[in-house]
Amino acid sequence: MTVEACGDELVARVARGERDAFEAFYRQLLGPVGAVVRRVLRDRAQSEEVVQEVFLELWRTADRYRPERGSVHAWALTAAHHRAVDRVRAARAGAERERAAALRDYRPAYDSVAAEAERRIEDHAVRTALAALAPAQREALALAYWGGCTQTRIAALLGAPLGTVKSRVRDGLRRLRVELG
Structure with a gap:
């Protein structure tokens, strides 16, 4: 006897807590429910x-x-699909929380005191x-x-020809390049 053949009656017996009815229900739906869940999760243990x-x-x-909302088979498979999708969403949310926590706890690999010291040395070199x-x-x-x-x-502003200004900027940059090594 299939679930559909005795669907409403079998589910009514399960609702009353009859273990033998649930065993029959379980045996008949285990394959389809398992297939739906495996298709969504793709992980045997989960x-x-x-x-x-x-x-x-x-x-x-x-x-x-x-029964007016659908067959027993559809009811069980819908529950299976929803539960599997919930598991996927929970796993994604957990991974996102872990990623956010890792980013929040991230500390840069440099020391701010050392970085400030380097900046000051570079400033001094440029001023020199x-x-x-x-x-000019x-x-x-x-x-x-x-x-x-x-x-x-x-x-x-300087009252100088444009060509002179271009030469001063170009020559000044060349000299800075030499001075800064």
């Missing part, structure tokens, strides 16, 4: 756990089965290299890089 959870849920909720430039080159570079001026604007 699938076995979820199948047991599904049958426990069906045992506990047998009194809520409504700038001091070695001719005043230093002024042109300062207006271009720290003042944010275009070379045309620098020429207007």
Whole structure:
């Protein structure tokens, strides 16, 4: 006798707590329920756990089965699919929580004191290299890089030809490159 052949009656007996009815119910639906769960989870050990959870849920909720909403087979397979999907979602959420915790606990691999010391050394080297430039080159570079001026604007501010400003910037950068090694 299949679940469908005696579906409503078998589920009603399961709802009353009849163990022999549940055994028959379990034997007839184990294959289809297991197949649905394995298809979703793809992991044998987790699938076995979820199948047991599904049958426990069906045992506990047998009194809520409504034949007008679908067959016993569909009711059981829907419960199996939902439980398997819940397991996948829980695993993803757990992995996301672990990833977020790892990111939250992440500490950079550098020491901020050492980084600050390096920055100060580099600042000093740049200031020393700038001091070695001719005043006209230093002024042109300062207006271009720290003042944010275009070379045309620098020429207007200094009252110098554009070609002269371009030469000062180019020559100043070359000299800085040499000074900074």
